[in-house]
Amino acid sequence: MYGSVSFKSPDWPSRRWGWTGVTAIATMLPRQPTKCLGATQTRSAGSTIGVRLPYPYRERLDLDFDIAVVGLGYVGLPLALEAAFSGLTIAGLDVNQSLVGALSQGTSNIVEIPDADIDRALQSGFTPTLDATVLSGAAAVIIAVPTPLTDHTPDLSFVEAATASVGDHLQPGQLVVLESTTYPGTTEDIVKPLLEEHSGLKAGVDFFLAFSPERIDPGNPTWNFRNTPKLVAGIDQASTDRAAALYGRICDNVVIVSGTREAEMAKLLENTYRHVNIALVNELAILCNDLRIDIWEVIDAASTKPFGYQAFYPGPGVGGHCIPVDPNYLSYLVRRLGYQFRFVELAQEINDRMPRYVVDLVAEVLNDRKMSINGSRILLVGLAYKPDVADLRESPALEVASLLAERGAVLSYVDPYIESRGSETPDMERIDDAVEAALKCDLAVILTPHSAFDIPAIVAAAPAVLDTRGTAERGSVHTL
Numbered sequence: 001m002y003g004s005v006s007f008k009s010p011d012w013p014s015r016r017w018g019w020t021g022v023t024a025i026a027t028m029l030p031r032q033p034t035k036c037l038g039a040t041q042t043r044s045a046g047s048t049i050g051v052r053l054p055y056p057y058r059e060r061l062d063l064d065f066d067i068a069v070v071g072l073g074y075v076g077l078p079l080a081l082e083a084a085f086s087g088l089t090i091a092g093l094d095v096n097q098s099l100v101g102a103l104s105q106g107t108s109n110i111v112e113i114p115d116a117d118i119d120r121a122l123q124s125g126f127t128p129t130l131d132a133t134v135l136s137g138a139a140a141v142i143i144a145v146p147t148p149l150t151d152h153t154p155d156l157s158f159v160e161a162a163t164a165s166v167g168d169h170l171q172p173g174q175l176v177v178l179e180s181t182t183y184p185g186t187t188e189d190i191v192k193p194l195l196e197e198h199s200g201l202k203a204g205v206d207f208f209l210a211f212s213p214e215r216i217d218p219g220n221p222t223w224n225f226r227n228t229p230k231l232v233a234g235i236d237q238a239s240t241d242r243a244a245a246l247y248g249r250i251c252d253n254v255v256i257v258s259g260t261r262e263a264e265m266a267k268l269l270e271n272t273y274r275h276v277n278i279a280l281v282n283e284l285a286i287l288c289n290d291l292r293i294d295i296w297e298v299i300d301a302a303s304t305k306p307f308g309y310q311a312f313y314p315g316p317g318v319g320g321h322c323i324p325v326d327p328n329y330l331s332y333l334v335r336r337l338g339y340q341f342r343f344v345e346l347a348q349e350i351n352d353r354m355p356r357y358v359v360d361l362v363a364e365v366l367n368d369r370k371m372s373i374n375g376s377r378i379l380l381v382g383l384a385y386k387p388d389v390a391d392l393r394e395s396p397a398l399e400v401a402s403l404l405a406e407r408g409a410v411l412s413y414v415d416p417y418i419e420s421r422g423s424e425t426p427d428m429e430r431i432d433d434a435v436e437a438a439l440k441c442d443l444a445v446i447l448t449p450h451s452a453f454d455i456p457a458i459v460a461a462a463p464a465v466l467d468t469r470g471t472a473e474r475g476s477v478h479t480l
């Protein structure tokens with residue numbers, strides 16, 4: 001058995017699994033009171049459920065951890081910390097040795113998470129580890145591993161490997177929750193059979209299984225893990241109840257969805273919605289440029305409508321782990337049905353075109369100055385995929401850099417969050433002082449306006465500026 005017994009108090013279930021503010025959205029949910037292992041609850045659609053606390057693990061007071069989180073990345077780590085701060089004992093399992101080593105020393109690998117938070121979590125019951133045997137000593141296991149694309153196709157190999165490992169250690173009575181973003185059917189058609197095969201146990205009989213999509217928005221100062229409503233769907237009522245009880249401890253609002261497929265699809269809808277709307281304004285930006293209309297003013301004007309409109313903004317493309325990736329999970333599923341998800345494919349095409357469009361604009365701006373891309377000193381302001389994060393994954397700035405390098409630009413960049421840009425990016429000098437860098441360049445291209453940048457000072461220092469984010473004062477710079 002791993003570590004020490006953490007469930008000391010005989011009344012722990014009522015302390016640990018207390019929950020409030022749970023909403024059921026599905027009209028299919030029973031309006032009759034439902035019984036589940038000692039918990040009686042009544043629900044009606046859209047209402048808060050009054051729950052007498054379930055005691056799902058009363059029989060397992062020997063457990064070491066309340067939760068084991070598998071994967072300590074952008075999703076798993078904040079979840080593990082929030083759970084630790086809520087008084088739960090957390091095992092954080094990862095296969096990355098240096099990450100686990102750093103976390104164990106109180107060092108954060110995520111810019112938005114200060115070392116002090118890791119320290120506090122370590123003192124509050126968070127144990128980072130490489131040892132998969134912790135899985136058998138946890139009341140619940142949450143899987144938060146990557147779901148990337150490989151050759152433009154969903155790659156579930158990380159989910160499968162993590163699930164197999166969970167299955168190898170699965171114990172009767174445990175709850176397993178998948179948080180990774182994926183296509184509908186993954187929880188029940190891939191995770192469930194794998195867990196059963198590796199454990200010899202039966203889902204819904206011996207263990208509980210649920211899906212709960214992560215909605216974390218790195219760098220968002222308003223919406224965090226705790227205050228963002230959390231969707232939860234189990235493969236059966238008992239699994240839903242347990243997952244809702246668990247998330248009720250660490251989230252202000254738990255929203256129950258009637259099936260795992262609906263919850264999986266809800267996450268894809270959220271990200272596809274952003275993807276499609278960003279593509280809409282990106283295409284509009286190109287049209288507006290040809291029509292000599294200021295797209296930024298158009299968006300500001302439309303945003304004054306208090307209903308029926310939500311503002312999205314153009315930019316050099318879409319990046320990060322979610323927006324460029326997740327809609328592909330949906331279109332992959334649709335292609336298997338024998339047709340295309342045309343909205344997604346079109347949005348992909350438009351958003352993918354934006355880095356090339358930015359490079360065309362760079363050529364235009366330089367041309368006005370009787371210069372060419374070839375040989376010009378071009379400063380890239382911000383490389384991360386969005387402001388105030390250190391995440392380079394799928395960042396359109398990298399594509400812009402590659403295209404400019406191919407045309408012979410002499411590149412440099414400023415980004416306080418990106419010290420090492422990886423081997424696949426073109427040669428670029430990293431400069432610390434943005435204003436000094438702007439003084440030395442022929443053109444500054446604002447790609448990611450981190451709040452640490454003094455944009456007016458950069459604009460004043462650079463001989464010419466192309467602002468792809470509408471962040472500088474209009475009139476002083478060239479824009480999309």
Ligand SMILES: NC(=O)c1ccc[n+]([C@@H]2O[C@H](COP(=O)([O-])OP(=O)(O)OC[C@H]3O[C@@H](n4cnc5c(N)ncnc54)[C@H](O)[C@@H]3O)[C@@H](O)[C@H]2O)c1
Nearest residue numbers: 071072073074075094095096144145146147162180181214
């Ligand atoms: N990053 C975001 O903003 C975000 C937001 C919402 C949802 N998601 C989704 O959450 C999931 C996780 O994304 P992320 O950004 O946290 O990924 P990440 O790459 O930041 O972290 C994943 C972690 O999982 C670890 N890992 C991989 N395989 C493992 C295994 N078999 N056992 C243990 N650990 C393993 C990796 O070493 C890594 O530390 C993805 O499906 C993603 O789409 C991400």
